[in-house]
Amino acid sequence: MSKELVFGHKVPDTDAIVAAMALAYLKKQDGYDVEAVALGEPNAETKYVLDYFDTKAPRVISRAKPEVDKVMLVDHNEPQQSVSDIDQLTVTDVVDHHRINGFNTAAPLYYRAAPYGCCSTILTQMFSEEGIKIPKKLAGLMLSAIISDTLLLKSPTTTDFDRDALKALADIAGIDDYEDYGVKMLKAGTDVDSKTDQQ
Amino acid sequence: MSKELVFGHKVPDTDAIVAAMALAYLKKQDGYDVEAVALGEPNAETKYVLDYFDTKAPRVISRAKPEVDKVMLVDHNEPQQSVSDIDQLTVTDVVDHHRINGFNTAAPLYYRAAPYGCCSTILTQMFSEEGIKIPKKLAGLMLSAIISDTLLLKSPTTTDFDRDALKALADIAGIDDYEDYGVKMLKAGTDVDSKTDQQ
Ligand SMILES: [Mn+2]
Ligand SMILES: [Mn+2]
Ligand SMILES: [Mn+2]
Ligand SMILES: [Mn+2]
Numbered sequence: 001m002s003k004e005l006v007f008g009h010k011v012p013d014t015d016a017i018v019a020a021m022a023l024a025y026l027k028k029q030d031g032y033d034v035e036a037v038a039l040g041e042p043n044a045e046t047k048y049v050l051d052y053f054d055t056k057a058p059r060v061i062s063r064a065k066p067e068v069d070k071v072m073l074v075d076h077n078e079p080q081q082s083v084s085d086i087d088q089l090t091v092t093d094v095v096d097h098h099r100i101n102g103f104n105t106a107a108p109l110y111y112r113a114a115p116y117g118c119c120s121t122i123l124t125q126m127f128s129e130e131g132i133k134i135p136k137k138l139a140g141l142m143l144s145a146i147i148s149d150t151l152l153l154k155s156p157t158t159t160d161f162d163r164d165a166l167k168a169l170a171d172i173a174g175i176d177d178y179e180d181y182g183v184k185m186l187k188a189g190t191d192v193d194s195k196t197d198q199q
Numbered sequence: 200m201s202k203e204l205v206f207g208h209k210v211p212d213t214d215a216i217v218a219a220m221a222l223a224y225l226k227k228q229d230g231y232d233v234e235a236v237a238l239g240e241p242n243a244e245t246k247y248v249l250d251y252f253d254t255k256a257p258r259v260i261s262r263a264k265p266e267v268d269k270v271m272l273v274d275h276n277e278p279q280q281s282v283s284d285i286d287q288l289t290v291t292d293v294v295d296h297h298r299i300n301g302f303n304t305a306a307p308l309y310y311r312a313a314p315y316g317c318c319s320t321i322l323t324q325m326f327s328e329e330g331i332k333i334p335k336k337l338a339g340l341m342l343s344a345i346i347s348d349t350l351l352l353k354s355p356t357t358t359d360f361d362r363d364a365l366k367a368l369a370d371i372a373g374i375d376d377y378e379d380y381g382v383k384m385l386k387a388g389t390d391v392d393s394k395t396d397q398q
Contacts, residue, residue: 097307098307099303099304099305099306099307099308100299100302100303100304100308100310101303101304102303103299103302104298104299104300104301105298105299105300106298107298107314108296108297108298108312108313108314108315109298109299109312109314110312110313110314111299111310111311111312112310112311112312113307113308113309113310113311114307114309115306115307115308115309116307129328
């Protein structure tokens with residue numbers, strides 16, 4: 001199998017970065033040659049998360065076709081939110097929690113979507129279905145994505161599946177007080193955004 | 200939850216009829232109020248299959264909006280292959296094994312696709328993931344859908360997942376010689392098609 005790149009949407013949020021890392025990890029266990037990349041630098045919140053769980057930010061790309069023919073999308077499906085040369089690539093897999101809009105393919109593919117608050121919640125279910133353990137650091141990252149997308153389970157998009165996934169991930173990551181961690185994490189994003197706005 | 204209708208594509212083949220019955224059964228176990236219907240009468244092959252497994256053909260509809268606001272699609276996603284008033288309905292779930300083409304939604308939904316030879320293979324996996332047992336007759340119907348779509352596992356679209364699902368379903372259905380059954384089933388479809396052509 002030829003190498004594939006896995007990425008979330010442009011101007012990535014924490015879920016876009018983390019879901020790509022989660023899907024890449026899962027696919028590697030299935031024997032795929034994949035690399036999680038990003039369509040932009042991590043924002044302040046995501047930087048805090050990556051730093052907290054001692055994880056390197058994924059490589060940033062602006063085009064994929066120079067490297068690969070096939071890609072996997074997470075946390076988006078709309079072509080205008082994707083890599084600039086998406087029309088020259090074959091999408092083999094999508095994992096997403098958004099509406100489907102303008103996404104067309106020439107061939108059948110894996111598409112996994114659910115109307116949950118976070119893409120990383122769907123990925124938590126996929127690990128469970130495949131019987132693959134989520135590594136401790138990755139669980140911390142996925143928990144952070146759920147906190148980010150659901151604003152600590154308070155956004156109206158939050159489902160019981162997000163709540164269940166968050167609890168399971170907190171156990172694996174060894175985060176005893178996810179509310180305390182979540183508030184600090186969300187604040188890390190807000191603080192820097194405010195500073196930037198003032199500059 | 201308000202009632203939903205579940206159906207496959209127009210001019211239904213065996214998979215379109217059976218996958219709707221399988222998804223409806225699965226969703227009922229999850230507490231949904233759903234009814235499997237069809238967008239046309241069963242063809243000769245499907246009639247043979249339904250008769251063999253002593254199962255009534257689903258009710259045929261030409262429009263869904265008079266009955267429901269929400270629907271689930273199996274074995275298709277393209278609007279022109281769907282119910283005539285699809286643009287007035289909300290699609291909450293899709294289970295399919297075709298390319299995605301012209302399918303757009305206003306809201307997030309469940310979408311489950313895989314590049315397998317048959318939609319009923321994906322449904323077999325979904326039953327397994329949810330830990331729900333497939334009833335004996337339904338297993339026979341789903342096995343028939345796989346035989347139909349893959350021409351007894353000989354079509355180039357056949358995957359190992361189809362082979363595995365077929366074997367698992369044959370066990371549940373108590374079909375010892377699925378090749379013998381499959382040849383008879385495929386022949387039942389061909390015989391009548393030939394007759395019709397000659398008339
Ligand atoms: Mn996002
Ligand atoms: Mn997201
Ligand atoms: Mn079909
Ligand atoms: Mn089919």
